[in-house]
Amino acid sequence: MSNVAPLLQVKNLRVEFPTRRGTLVALDDVSFDISPGEVLGVVGESGAGKSMTGAAIIGLLEPPGRIAKGEILLGGRRIDNLRYEEMRRIRGKEIGAIFQDPLTTLNPLYTVGRQLAETMTTHLPIGPGEARKRAIEWLEMVGIPAAAQRIDSYPHEFSGGMRQRVVIALALCAEPKLIVADEPTTALDVSIQAQVIALLKRLAREKGTAMMLVTHDMGVIAETADRVAVMYAGRVAEIGPVREVVKHANHPYSAGLMASIPPLDRRVERLAQIDGAMPRLSAIPKGCAYNPRCPQVFDKCRTYRPDLINAGTTQAACWLYDTEAPRG
Amino acid sequence: MADPVPMLEARDLARHFDVSRPFLQRLLAREERRTLRAVDGISFSIPKGTTLSLVGESGCGKSTVARLSVGLYGPTAGSVHFDGRDLAEARSLADQRRRMQMIFQDPYASLNPRWRVKNIIAEPIRAFGLVTTKGEEENRVAELLTQVGLSPLDGEKFPHEFSGGQRQRISIARALSSNPEFLVCDEPTSALDVSVQAQILNLMKELQQRLGLTYLFISHNLAVVRQISDRIGVMYLGRLAELAPAESLFRRPRHPYTRALMEAIPDLDMTGRERIPVGGEVPSPITPPSGCAFHPRCPLANERCKRERPEMKAAGDAMVACHAVEEGRDDAMPMPAIARDAA
Numbered sequence: 001m002s003n004v005a006p007l008l009q010v011k012n013l014r015v016e017f018p019t020r021r022g023t024l025v026a027l028d029d030v031s032f033d034i035s036p037g038e039v040l041g042v043v044g045e046s047g048a049g050k051s052m053t054g055a056a057i058i059g060l061l062e063p064p065g066r067i068a069k070g071e072i073l074l075g076g077r078r079i080d081n082l083r084y085e086e087m088r089r090i091r092g093k094e095i096g097a098i099f100q101d102p103l104t105t106l107n108p109l110y111t112v113g114r115q116l117a118e119t120m121t122t123h124l125p126i127g128p129g130e131a132r133k134r135a136i137e138w139l140e141m142v143g144i145p146a147a148a149q150r151i152d153s154y155p156h157e158f159s160g161g162m163r164q165r166v167v168i169a170l171a172l173c174a175e176p177k178l179i180v181a182d183e184p185t186t187a188l189d190v191s192i193q194a195q196v197i198a199l200l201k202r203l204a205r206e207k208g209t210a211m212m213l214v215t216h217d218m219g220v221i222a223e224t225a226d227r228v229a230v231m232y233a234g235r236v237a238e239i240g241p242v243r244e245v246v247k248h249a250n251h252p253y254s255a256g257l258m259a260s261i262p263p264l265d266r267r268v269e270r271l272a273q274i275d276g277a278m279p280r281l282s283a284i285p286k287g288c289a290y291n292p293r294c295p296q297v298f299d300k301c302r303t304y305r306p307d308l309i310n311a312g313t314t315q316a317a318c319w320l321y322d323t324e325a326p327r328g
Numbered sequence: 329m330a331d332p333v334p335m336l337e338a339r340d341l342a343r344h345f346d347v348s349r350p351f352l353q354r355l356l357a358r359e360e361r362r363t364l365r366a367v368d369g370i371s372f373s374i375p376k377g378t379t380l381s382l383v384g385e386s387g388c389g390k391s392t393v394a395r396l397s398v399g400l401y402g403p404t405a406g407s408v409h410f411d412g413r414d415l416a417e418a419r420s421l422a423d424q425r426r427r428m429q430m431i432f433q434d435p436y437a438s439l440n441p442r443w444r445v446k447n448i449i450a451e452p453i454r455a456f457g458l459v460t461t462k463g464e465e466e467n468r469v470a471e472l473l474t475q476v477g478l479s480p481l482d483g484e485k486f487p488h489e490f491s492g493g494q495r496q497r498i499s500i501a502r503a504l505s506s507n508p509e510f511l512v513c514d515e516p517t518s519a520l521d522v523s524v525q526a527q528i529l530n531l532m533k534e535l536q537q538r539l540g541l542t543y544l545f546i547s548h549n550l551a552v553v554r555q556i557s558d559r560i561g562v563m564y565l566g567r568l569a570e571l572a573p574a575e576s577l578f579r580r581p582r583h584p585y586t587r588a589l590m591e592a593i594p595d596l597d598m599t600g601r602e603r604i605p606v607g608g609e610v611p612s613p614i615t616p617p618s619g620c621a622f623h624p625r626c627p628l629a630n631e632r633c634k635r636e637r638p639e640m641k642a643a644g645d646a647m648v649a650c651h652a653v654e655e656g657r658d659d660a661m662p663m664p665a666i667a668r669d670a671a
Contacts, residue, residue, distance in 0.1 A: 045523060162609070190593055191385060191592045193594075194592040194593075194606070195606075195607075216522070219595050219596060247596075257522065260525070261526075262555045263551060264550060265595070271530055271555060272526060274527075
């Protein structure tokens with residue numbers, strides 16, 4: 001890839017949920033890197049494990065979920081085995097998080113100015129006066145009109161789009177190196193969505209912040225991400241540069257997923273569809289998890305699970321690109 | 329058009345909701361009554377066998393129109409006619425009521441979790457007394473399940489045993505069980521993943537062709553709407569901004585809001601391309617702006633737009649409510665990229 005040392009490294013991550021009926025594997029052998037200033041899009045259908053990956057990185061897996069295997073490194077330092085207090089210091093300072101619903105991120109009892117200032121005084125070596133000044137600057141930067149007056153407003157006094165801007169300011173104000181954004185625009189209307197995406201992109205570029213952008217909206221990814229990881233049933237099916245994955249996907253699942261998106265620029269008589277549905281965690285098929293739905297399935301797929309292998313322009317977990325062993 | 333009587337016709341349809349605080353609080357705070365004008369005077373008709381889609385952002389009133397169209401709400405003003413008959417009158421007759429059905433957005437909330445699928449589907453059949461024997465009912469349920477791409481054996485299962493897409497298929501089977509001619513679909517695919525959305529859209533198109541159904545399709549997704557509609561209405565704050573044949577809307581969007589909306593949508597071809605966001609936000613329908621409701625966000629707005637509310641006027645094969653279009657000032661706003669690319 002690039003010669004810059006990656007900021008975030010996820011290596012062979014496995015997340016398990018112990019249940020009464022046995023252990024469910026929510027993420028299995030997930031590996032990827034994000035370089036400084038890079039936006040990695042993570043896409044997939046609900047239940048594919050995209051949000052789970054984000055939650056594992058920021059150390060907020062819902063119990064009883066736990067990291068059973070693998071490592072997460074931020075700037076070369078392991079962060080998956082830290083104690084709660086240590087991780088809490090890293091969240092906010094080094095990793096900022098943006099979630100789908102701004103109302104769950106903001107504290108309804110504090111003014112937005114106080115929340116911003118508190119985040120900054122906790123993580124940065126500045127006093128309350130300076131923090132307030134910077135809070136106003138941040139609100140201006142994310143496009144809140146009359147920021148100096150709005151700083152003493154409560155979250156409920158803002159509209160949905162404005163609230164999500166406040167959340168972005170909150171995630172960025174301690175100047176983290178990495179942002180994990182989980183469906184940051186899904187709750188917003190398209191016209192507001194465009195504003196928020198443009199803002200995120202600009203800020204990430206200006207500050208050199210790396211971003212992991214989790215969404216099911218391929219349009220948002222196409223526009224924002226540098227590279228994309230396509231997830232299926234808890235694993236990375238394909239990862240590569242955004243243009244390649246969107247336009248010339250190598251994995252049959254990513255290709256099917258891209259083809260099933262209704263095109264905006266023309267009418268088609270029949271949309272390409274992937275028959276069936278993603279398997280439940282309790283019933284992931286043997287071999288490649290996609291094999292029952294795959295139009296290009298062959299014997300090997302039903303027995304052996306493919307790892308990510310070089311597929312030319314991207315890396316795909318698919319036996320079609322295995323050059324060493326003959327097919328079948 | 330073969331049949332001159334449209335399946336559904338709405339004339340100056342309005343629905344207002346009283347959102348005032350309770351009487352005593354209002355009295356103490358000396359507040360006026362507050363009215364939310366969810367739908368504020370819209371007219372459209374849907375010829376038989378065609379699909380009209382209504383698109384718009386949240387709060388534009390599209391779901392309220394859906395509910396008004398099947399009589400789940402009564403209109404505050406204006407009228408809805410179903411196949412030439414006043415909707416309220418049609419709703420009072422079982423043989424008319426049977427002809428309209430609705431499909432909802434969330435297939436997790438719209439199916440009773442304690443009922444077996446076969447009973448969920450058979451309920452309308454029983455309610456309307458469409459079959460006389462148990463055997464006929466079973467055959468009909470099996471036929472409906474097959475029609476939506478499920479197995480007749482699935483009738484024995486409960487809703488929780490199905491995925492979101494399969495549940496939406498069950499909702500469709502249930503809606504079809506009374507042999508309706510008119511289906512109101514309120515965001516039927518927005519809770520589904522894209523690959524499943526494609527399945528459901530294909531199914532709905534097939535069913536329309538096979539059964540000659542008429543659809544009122546509500547969605548916020550312009551790309552979805554393009555695939556399924558004959559005509560499209562773009563709503564903004566309780567009013568129609570533009571109503572046009574589907575392809576002409578995409579080739580030549582006329583209303584500034586339609587253009588802005590199209591420009592704002594991220595598309596797969598957008599890699600690396602900057603899109604131009606519409607500035608501002610959707611205003612509150614409780615205190616809508618004066619004149620044209622879109623004027624605070626519109627690049628073409630002038631004094632007249634602030635003062636006078638535009639009415640729907642013909643522009644080519646479209647109907648547009650915009651002073652700028654009427655006066656020919658709309659060339660000042662560029663066409664969105666997708667319309668430019670098509671031209």
